[in-house]
Amino acid sequence: DAGVIQSPRHEVTEMGQEVTLRCKPISGHNSLFWYRQTMMRGLELLIYFNNNVPIDDSGMPEDRFSAKMPNASFSTLKIQPSEPRDSAVYFCASSPRWGNGAEQYFGPGTRLTVT
């Protein structure tokens, strides 16, 4: 079975440009999570969805960040405009269940560099 798929794997862009990160969760999973990982701040939860509905977006750092999940098999994280401090690895994860004890399965990540 394919795991969580993220694209692109690497993205280099200039400050001010729009960046769109994509995620395809594992088929049948009903929860999806976006994380950001940096050396300084570690792993941060940005937003998560259950059955395509955003549940908690309190981790989204600024209004420049937005996320959508138009259907059960696709989600996007958009940054507009991008800034150098957005440089990080962005992970998408999905979970087969909703609730305490539900494990998450992570994608390989998108390494974003904003110059």
Place this chain on the structure above:
Amino acid sequence: AQSVTQLDSHVSVSEGTPVLLRCNYSSSYSPSLFWYVQHPNKGLQLLLKYTSAATLVKGINGFEAEFKKSETSFHLTKPSAHMSDAAEYFCVVSRGSTLGRLYFGRGTQLTVWP
């Protein structure tokens, strides 16, 4: 409130010697606990999880962890380290009041010397 504390940011061991990665948690509820591993430039992989069944949990690659409620600990162990175990390890907790959400520790970097 709840949190996860990984007591060591770096652990170094020689190949063939035991591994101990320490984790303490605080939670107002009966927690579920996980260990994830991240190899360089890779995503996080689930090693094992505890969800109120047996207190000794066996995971992949020979790792196991023991849930000790009295000590609020969930330490990860392996009897004999292998070079391929070199990676970053995350202790993770979830609780019922924030369904679906996981709380990650800051990670422990494991180095394995030949």
